[in-house]
Structure formats: C-alpha cells, structure tokens
Amino acid sequence: MNGDRGDFQPIPLRDGICLHLNSTAKFKTIRIDLFLHELLEERSNTRIALISRLLERGTVSLPNLQKLHRFLDSLFGAHFAVDIEQMGDRQVIHFYLEMLAMRFGGKRHQDLLAQGMGFLHDVMRDPVRDGDRFLPAFLRQEKSALETNIKAVFNDKMGYAQHRCIEEMCVGEPYALSPLGDVGDFGGITPENLWEFHWDLQTKANIDVFVTGEVGCRETIDCWEVFFDWGRRFQPSPVPAIRPSKGRAKRIAEAQRVGQGRLVMGYRTGTGLADENYPALALFNLLWGGDGNSLLFRSVREKCGLCYFIASWLEALCGMMFVTVGLEEEDLLGVLTEIDGQLEEVRKERFELGELEAAKSMLKRRLYELGDDREGMVRFSLRQRIAGQNATRTWFCRKLNEVTPFDIGEIARKLELETTFFLYDKDAAVTWCT
C-alpha cells in the first residue's frame, strides 16, 4: 500500500508562509485550512482568543452574521469557522472553509477557489470595522460570549479535571495557559489596541495553509498570490523543547457535586514528536491505554471492574502523557495501585509480543487511513511541522516495524508520574492524603 498517497506537498510562498497542497479528486469538497500560530503567552492569549471570535463576525462587504452566512449558503452551504485551538505550547487560530467541489455545482460554481480565497482574505485582512478599530459593540459581545465559554469548562467534568491537572502540573509553562485566555485581561483590551494587536499578529505569526481537493498546484499558488500579498517580518518560532520532570509527584483533590469521581494522572515522557524513539512512545500509549482494548482497559475495567472509563493520551509536542479515569470514590486506591502495577509490568517487558504486533498494525492502519480523513491529515501534518519533523507516513510505518519489546520497556522506565488530580463528590468519604 502506498502510504504517502494523500500526503501534503509543502510549497514555500512569499512572506514565510507555507502552502501544503493535496491535489486530489477523491473528495466531494475543496477544503482550505489556514493556521496562524504563536507561542502561548500570558495576556496575548486572551487577545488572540478575542480576535479569532471577532474575525468570525463579518467582513467589510459582509458586515454581520446574517449576510456572512447567506453568502456561505449560496456556495451550497459552505462550512466556515474560525476556531481557537491549542497544539502543544502553541495557540492556534484555525480558519476553516469547506466548499462543494466544482463538479457538483453547475456553471455558477466555477470560480470556487477564487471565491473561497477571496472570502478568507476578507475575513483576515478586511474584517468589519469602525475606522481603525474593531466595532466596540462586537467586542463587548465577544468578551461576554468568551467569558461564558471559559466558564463552561466547569460543566464538562472530565474536561474540567483534565484542565486542573495540567494547570497544576505545568505551572509557569506555556502549556498551562488556556488558549481561551483569561477573563482578568478583558479590562485592558479596547477596540483600538486590539485592532493594532491584530495587524501586528498577522505580520509576525507563523502561517500554514493546507488545501485539499480538486485544484491544481499552479492555480492554487496564483490564486493565493492574487489575494494574499503583504510585507511580513516573520521569524519562525523555535522548535519546542521537551521539558524534563520536575521530580516531585504532586497530588491534588477537589470536591464538587459529581455523579462519579474523575481521576487524571499526568506523566512526563522525556520524548517528543521529532525524537528517534517517538514511534516507540506512540506504540506504548496504544498498548497501555490509548485503545479500547489496551492493558489498562482490560485490567482496571474488565478484570477488576474498578471503573467504567479509562484511557491514556499523548501530548506529543510537549512530551507528556495523561491517564483519565471515571470511577467510584471508594475505588480510588485500588485504581491507583492497579495502574502502577500495570506500568511496572510494562517496565519489566511483561506483555505478549502479539499485543505489540496488534498495536503496530493498529497504528499503521490509522496512519494509512489519514488518506481518507482530511481533517486528521491536516492536523497530523501541522503537528509534524511545529515539531520540526518532516517524515512521511511511510517512513513512520517503517520505524514502527523496528520497535522491539525492549524499546517499549525503555519508554515505560522513563515515564515519570508528576501530578495526580482527583475530582470527587462532596458527600463521598475520600481518604487520600494530598
């Protein structure tokens, strides 16, 4: 199987912008994903979060939501969003536009790429304004909506526990900052200074554009250059460094009204996405807790019946790994002991070779299938780019084949538990010393 079919072809454009193109007739839409990314920093994170919301509100020619969405409807219901995201230490503004491919839309649907690019240009470079500032009313509305968003983290109990664990574990690191920002910064943000910040950001931020669909290379470059041409003084951000463990294991417990306890454990792996042993880390994660049939799932849930939900996931850009569990408060100690016990087993390389082989075939399959999944492929490629890694999927699959049980044991032996966060019901009796 040709794993590289569907990989993006990187094409450097002017002003430090990189175009990533996948020219294919496989899909029924043309998709443009434009990412503007910067290191997370206090205060600017709130500004960037507000800007992303304001850019979704309208352009000079489509100055409100109604006009903007009616334009998108006329393009056969094009999907458009400006989202704020986090990838490792970076805060990312994600502009997303997906339009029905030209072959489905008849004659009036022919200059689609130009219409899409023109629209995205207007969103970024010609947002609805009041002279040299954002519309004060829009800023006021977006501050209020963002505040609601920030507070809504509380409603999702697993998300909240995850957020608190990271906050405690990564004190002083960019990763601990929220991509949604901080309500405390709102006071200092005016329509004028935010406008100025917006233009400054566009000049210096990293920009990557991904285009997938039935479009040609020359056509895409030409189209981009017609719309996007601005003098940027751009300095590429440094590749993220993997931070070592702080040594001390921290325990935090918090009480709330919850139907079930939520446990989050944060580990440092010492391995990043671009490292030689990353394929072994990715396999370890899948084997240990990253899959519905993992060691943790089978032992903690199936064998011991101590929880309903247990999973692990990697933050590969920062070299961290998390285990999340939904459990009864009284089972906490049992769960902690079982998780530690399972880690010890992997450290001693006590697992079936067949399980490792199954993890390899699963991961290879997911890599191949990125060719069907544009969103997944775009994210995979952007993460690689941020990490300074430019390996193809075929290379990655080859590396996976070479991973031995010893390599998996090495990953487990390097893993350091740094923070354990437990959210429990306020009426439950919890005996756990923090």
Added chain:
Amino acid sequence: MVHLKREERDELGECCWSGVLPGGVEVYLMPKEGFYRQSALLAVDFGSIDCSVKVPGGNGWEREIPAGTAHFLEHLMFQKPGGDISELFSLLGADVDADTSFIGTSFFCSGNDHLEENLQLLLKLVFEPHLTQECIDREREIIFREIQLSEDNLEWISYFHALETIFPGHPLSTDIAGNLEEIGKIDLETLELCYRAFYSPPNMALYICGDIDPFDVAGKIGERLQEQKGVECYPHQPHCRTLPPEGEPLERRRELPVVQPHLTLAFRDRRKGLGGAELLKRELALELLLDILFGPGSPFFNTYYEEGVIDPASFGFDVYAEPWFTACLIAGDVRDARFFEKAVIGVLHQAKTDGLLPDDFTRAKRKAFGHTIQGFDQVDSCLHLMHSAVSCGAQPFDFLRAYHGVEIGDLEEGLEACLNPDRYGLSLIEPGDG
C-alpha cells in the same frame, strides 16, 4: 450466489448495491474507490423503545421487558467463551464498537484490510451469544457506572427531560441504558428470550462500504452465513411499538451544578404513520424550516446573538425522525429562560402569520443539497446514511429524492403540525446543587 440490485446516482457520483442474504439478512454495499477504510455495520431491529416482546406459545403472548434490555444485550454480545471478542478484532488491526438507539442496536467494525475476516468476526459477534450469569453480573456493574457517568452530562439529561415533556411515561423519556432499578431486573431468562425474539436474520440488515467488489463481498458473506451456527430464533414477529396519546405538553425543571441555565423546547409531530421516502422528506422539511427561522443566516440568530440572548456554543436545534415518532428540539444555555422562550415562540408565531419567503426556501434548499452531497464523502458517513435511510423504511439515495421533492408547502405544513407555537414542552436545567 446472492442477487444484487444496483442503484446509481450520477449527481452524487456513487452507486449502491442491495440484496438479501441467506436467512433473510438485507445487505447494502457501497463501493468507494480509492479509500483505505473498509467498514461494516450490522443493525438489529431492537432498541430501547421495545418494552415488550411477543413470544410464541398458544396464540402468542406478550411479555414486558425492563428498560435498558437492548443496551444490556448489546454489551453482553461481546462476551465469548474465550473472553472479549474485541481482542480478536484488535489482532487484525481493526476497531469494533456497538451502539443502542431508541429503535435499534448496531454493531460496527472497520479496518483497512482483512475485510473478510472482520466480517466473519462480526457474524460471530452477533450470532454466537454466550450469556452466562457471571457475565451478566459483571456487565451490570459496568452499566451502572455508565449510567452514573451520564448523570453528569448536562446535554444528555436535558435531552431526555425534553422528550419526557412530549412523550410522558414512554421509554423515549428514559435513558437508553435504562436506570438503576430496571437494570436490576434484567436476568438471564429475559436476555435469552429477547435474543431469540429480536436477533433473527429477517430482523437485521448489513451495510458495507469501502474500496470493495460488491459481488465478491456479498458472495463470501452469503457463504459464511450459510455455515454460521447460531441459536434458533423465534419466528419473526412485528414489533409492538406504540406512542402515548397526545396530551398537553409538560414543563420539567431540575437543578444541577452548572454555570448557566439550559433550556430545551420540544415539539412533537402530530402527523403520524410516515415511513420510507415520505419520512425522509418530512425530516428535510423540518430541518429546512428550522434553518430558515433559527439558523445562522436568520434574522433571529443575528439579532439575538448581538443582544447576547443566545450563546453560539450551546445554541442548536435538531430533528429526530423515526418511523415511530418525529420531534424537534431547540436548545441552548440562556441567561433569561423566559425571554429566550418568548423569542423562539415569537418567531414561530410570526412565520405562521406571515408565511415563508421563497428566497429563504431556495437558499436553505441549496445549502441542504451541498450538505447531502457532502454526507457521502466518507466511508463511515456513507455507512450511517445507508443505515439511517433503511431503518426509516427508505432506500439509501432517497435523501436526494427528498431534496428534489420538497416544496415550500411541506414546510408550512410542518409549522402547523409539528413546530406549532401553541403546543410545546419545556425542560429547564437550573444552576444549583442537584
């Protein structure tokens, strides 16, 4: 040799093959050239609204079954003499999952090779039950925890409360997994009875999608089915599904630890007995109506977004159209629940008085066309669209026929019979201690 019928849609660029396998399982196959992923879904016509079962004996008698039985059985099907069957899928690098809805249970697997072996496992999963007291006791614990976990899920809770306001006392208003009391009543005998009554081949449909040769796949699965050993089922019987008579819709309030009140308005469709392509058209008509009145291109959305009445992250609406019931829900986090309710109901009254604009209808329809085409862009979404159409009694491409057939009068009729401003249920979750 399985006889297959072909249906092709040029405007979509897809074709679908269908036939009946030995034993009476319906099969639908959609080839997707160039895709890596190959997925299959086996649907059993047994859902959470099936609260009684017809068992042969004398003239046939009906027996009540506890809420949550379909979901309980779905969980247990994974247990086989050698352990959890997921492990066998995993060894093939495949994923397996299952889901129970109001009207059915579906078992789903995907991989990018070994399709034949995966399909064999899928048949083993569904046709070789291994129901033991030990498995039942352990699974009951796991389901207890699953139910507890969803008690912290605001949207899940308000969804069922809203359905309760329009279908009071009906299984539609109970969690699909049941509740703690009902789960306690499920025993080995009930499960065996339900298996034999519902898991019979004529009560099933199989959907397969990916880069496949439909004749080859259907032929092989047909042979396997003939060899497949299984439990002898009762002769196929029609379901006994009923809805409570229409009464005055209710109001339901509850306190939960959330930051903002969450309001859901529920509308029950008074038009009954729709099925097949007519039902898909009804669903589309209601979707278009909601999009015109409350979608992002509507004056309602624009005005109330700017006034901070609706929160874009949580505001939304949905149409649930099944052969047994059709309902619309409009929901969101709100500051002032009464104000929000009045605003929504005001829009419905105005639409009834003034009628709909042909331009709005054309725009919403154009958008729906784009989204229908896009729905067939991924292997898994094709699979679910085929399943969704067939479980409504329609054919996979009837979504497009619904699009071509819908008229503005269908929307106006929907406004009268379903989205009627004088008849709606209301569920409100308020911040508090629960």
